[in-house]
Amino acid sequence: xxxxxxxxxxxxxxxxxxxxxxxxxxxxxxxxxxxxxxxxxxxxxxxxxxxxxxxxxxxxxxxxxxxxxxxxxxxxxxxxxxxxxxxxxxxxxxxxxxxxxxxxxxxxxxxxxxxxxxxxxxxxxxxxxxxxxxxxxxxxxxxxxxxxxxxxxxxxxxxxxxxxxxxxxxxxxxxxxxxxxxxxxxxxxxxxxxxxxxxxxxxxxxxxxxxxxxxxxxxxxxxxxxxxxxxxxxxxxxxxxxxxxxxxxxxxxxxxxxxxxxxxxxxxxxxxxxxxxxxxxxxxxxxxxxxxxxxxxxxxxxxxxxxxxxxxxxxxxxxxxxxxxxxxxxxxxxxxxxxxxxxxxxxxxxxxxxxxxxxxxxxxxxxxxxxxxxxxxxxxxxxxxxxxxxxxxxxxxxxxxxxxxxxxxxxxxxxxxxxxxxxxxxxxxxxxxxxxxxxxxxxxxxxxxxxxxxxxxxxxxxxxxxxxxxxxxxxxxxxxxxxxxxxxxxxxxxxxxxxxxxxxxxxxxxxxxxxxxxxxxxxxxxxxxxxxxxxxxxxxxxxxxxxxxxxxxxxxxxxxxxxxxxxxxxxxxxxxxxxxxxxxxxxxxxxxxxxxxxxxx
RNA sequence: GGCGCUGUAGCUCAAUUGGUUAGAGUACCGGACUGUCGAUCCGGUGGUUGCGGGUUCGAGUCCCGUCAGCGUCGCCA
Numbered sequence: 221x222x223x224x225x226x227x228x229x230x231x232x233x234x235x236x237x238x239x240x241x242x243x244x245x246x247x248x249x250x251x252x253x254x255x256x257x258x259x260x261x262x263x264x265x266x267x268x269x270x271x272x273x274x275x276x277x278x279x280x281x282x283x284x285x286x287x288x289x290x291x292x293x294x295x296x297x298x299x300x301x302x303x304x305x306x307x308x309x310x311x312x313x314x315x316x317x318x319x320x321x322x323x324x325x326x327x328x329x330x331x332x333x334x335x336x337x338x339x340x341x342x343x344x345x346x347x348x349x350x351x352x353x354x355x356x357x358x359x360x361x362x363x364x365x366x367x368x369x370x371x372x373x374x375x376x377x378x379x380x381x382x383x384x385x386x387x388x389x390x391x392x393x394x395x396x397x398x399x400x401x402x403x404x405x406x407x408x409x410x411x412x413x414x415x416x417x418x419x420x421x422x423x424x425x426x427x428x429x430x431x432x433x434x435x436x437x438x439x440x441x442x443x444x445x446x447x448x449x450x451x452x453x454x455x456x457x458x459x460x461x462x463x464x465x466x467x468x469x470x471x472x473x474x475x476x477x478x479x480x481x482x483x484x485x486x487x488x489x490x491x492x493x494x495x496x497x498x499x500x501x502x503x504x505x506x507x508x509x510x511x512x513x514x515x516x517x518x519x520x521x522x523x524x525x526x527x528x529x530x531x532x533x534x535x536x537x538x539x540x541x542x543x544x545x546x547x548x549x550x551x552x553x554x555x556x557x558x559x560x561x562x563x564x565x566x567x568x569x570x571x572x573x574x575x576x577x578x579x580x581x582x583x584x585x586x587x588x589x590x591x592x593x594x595x596x597x598x599x600x601x602x603x604x605x606x607x608x609x610x611x612x613x614x615x616x617x618x619x620x621x622x623x624x625x626x627x628x629x630x631x632x633x634x635x636x637x638x639x640x641x642x643x644x645x646x647x648x649x650x651x652x653x654x655x656x657x658x659x660x661x662x663x664x665x666x667x668x669x670x671x672x673x674x675x676x677x678x679x680x681x682x683x684x685x686x687x688x689x690x691x692x693x694x695x696x697x698x699x700x701x702x703x704x705x706x707x708x709x710x711x712x713x714x715x716x717x718x719x720x721x722x723x724x725x726x727x728x729x730x731x732x733x734x735x736x737x738x739x740x741x742x743x744x745x746x747x748x749x750x751x752x753x754x755x756x757x758x759x760x761x762x763x764x765x766x767x768x769x770x771x772x773x774x775x776x777x778x779x780x781x782x783x784x785x786x787x788x789x790x791x792x793x794x795x796x797x798x799x800x801x802x803x804x805x806x807x808x809x810x811x812x813x814x815x816x817x818x819x820x821x
Numbered sequence: 822g823g824c825g826c827u828g829u830a831g832c833u834c835a836a837u838u839g840g841u842u843a844g845a846g847u848a849c850c851g852g853a854c855u856g857u858c859g860a861u862c863c864g865g866u867g868g869u870u871g872c873g874g875g876u877u878c879g880a881g882u883c884c885c886g887u888c889a890g891c892g893u894c895g896c897c898a
Contacts, residue, residue: 308857
């Protein structure tokens with residue numbers, strides 16, 4: 221039912237079967253081809269494009285109007301659908317078998333000359349241009365496709381959860397600031413001088429309270445806000461499919477999301493996904509890939525050579541191994557010939573500058589299978605043989621070593637692995653790989669503050685077997701926490717929550733939150749946990765990221781209608797902006813000297 | 822906050838590495854044209870080379886600062 225008072229067809233619909241009908245179309249002028257006596261106009265709306273002809277048989281008035289038409293004017297055409305003449309149909313166009321002969325033509329609204337035209341496919345304007353004129357950019361087919369894909373993903377998610385008896389509940393946008401985690405976006409209160417709301421970083425606490433309230437299956441398509449620096453896959457405001465269930469263990473949550481992913485893969489991509497999705501522990505992921513969200517579309521795993529390094533005379537390796545650090549490597553199979561010393565030194569610069577590695581050692585495998593390269597002379601023949609076996613080194617391989625702390629070796633080798641995987645095309649970009657990373661550490665140690673931080677959030681439950689040792693060896697404790705990883709992106713993450721107040725207090729204690737502070741910040745949750753909290757847990761999926769990955773995009777902005785720049789600006793509206801002094805006064809806010817002055821009237 | 826890339830006509834890019842009048846495609850304006858689908862052909866307008874400073878006989882090009890966009894590290898689940 222796309223008919224309106226102004227149109228009775230859309231520009232994507234007409235086929236040979238409609239020949240003979242008289243139709244009225246509305247849309248934007250997508251392209252004009254003018255032959256004097258005959259003119260072709262391609263008309264575009266959300267549904268497609270249709271060729272319209274204005275020829276000698278068209279009324280004088282229509283021909284006159286057609287003289288003045290320009291790209292992106294909004295027009296309406298009424299005319300008869302005809303089969304295109306022999307040899308003139310266009311197989312590249314969905315509506316290419318037909319065209320509409322103009323009987324009347326009306327300009328609904330002319331357009332200024334657009335800064336760029338949506339019909340142009342090969343030359344994309346710079347991104348600041350696209351963001352400033354977002355309404356033009358959004359007319360482009362790829363942008364339409366990705367917003368429609370995003371819509372279909374969200375709808376498929378809602379449908380799936382609806383089938384599973386989940387209900388969607390909206391939680392507040394104006395909430396309470398919690399210093400945990402990311403920086404908050406703050407909203408000043410007019411009524412309460414000097415006090416602020418915070419925009420939610422996620423609906424975490426509300427959804428747990430919904431569980432206490434007995435709504436045992438909750439979802440929400442929730443907008444979240446984090447005032448941190450941006451990346452290609454991060455925006456300051458983003459959308460989560462937030463989910464929480466009661467009376468569950470890890471397997472229940474994972475199983476539910478397995479089903480969702482199977483449903484999404486089928487309905488969105490037409491792929492039959494095998495479930496349950498594979499699971500790997502955090503420790504194994506760090507060991508094998510150096511990252512908690514590894515791209516499993518290709519191998520090139522990290523190989524630990526620390527024990528061998530401890531036996532060699534090469535001072536760099538020896539010192540690292542003796543000092544309790546690590547010598548790990550990746551083997552880039554068969555590419556040694558493509559890597560000049562210059563190219564290798566670019567990789568070295570990369571690991572030094574981006575990850576603080578002290579250097580990059582390398583070996584290449586010669587024709588005869590021997591390990592060569594500048595450092596090889598420091599190793600005995602026997603030891604080289606051990607390396608060769610360990611590294612599965614065959615002629616033509618390039619082996620890259622990082623000798624450093626565990627953390628740096630993880631980061632640098634993960635960086636190299638990702639970079640080489642892409643450069644060497646070790647995987648098909650069309651491939652989709654879904655997996656779970658599970659059993660994250662409960663805490664990580666903060667050197668600066670000399671204390672433990674919650675790796676996920678402070679409501680995460682430890683594994684049952686780690687409960688006893690939680691106090692004494694918090695660094696060993698693993699959590700009932702899980703991340704969904706798709707193609708090397710963290711697509712979502714969640715945990716089973718602590719529903720026991722005693723355990724919760726213990727965790728707060730380990731995090732250095734004394735009772736008074738904990739009460740002050742989370743008192744309402746602690747109260748709630750004492751009024752009959754069921755065992756519960758859940759997950760939040762990054763909707764923008766899922767849309768990006770499913771759409772085969774490499775940045776999140778291309779599946780968001782109105783995204784912000786790296787400096788969190790909206791180039792179309794000019795947000796953020798100074799505000800009137802009166803507004804500030806009402807909010808009890810004064811600006812520091814020298815900072816941006818309010819706009820005067 | 823650090824590192825890197827980019828910024829030249831409305832748009833996308835070029836300019837022989839410091840050389841004299843900054844070009845091309847497209848868009849735009851005018852004209853021709855009855856079967857195009859990136860239409861074609863003829864003619865034309867259009868530039869404070871992001872901004873500010875410096876070096877130089879001479880700067881789009883080199884240096885410093887600054888603004889903006891992107892990528893990335895830190896940061897962030």
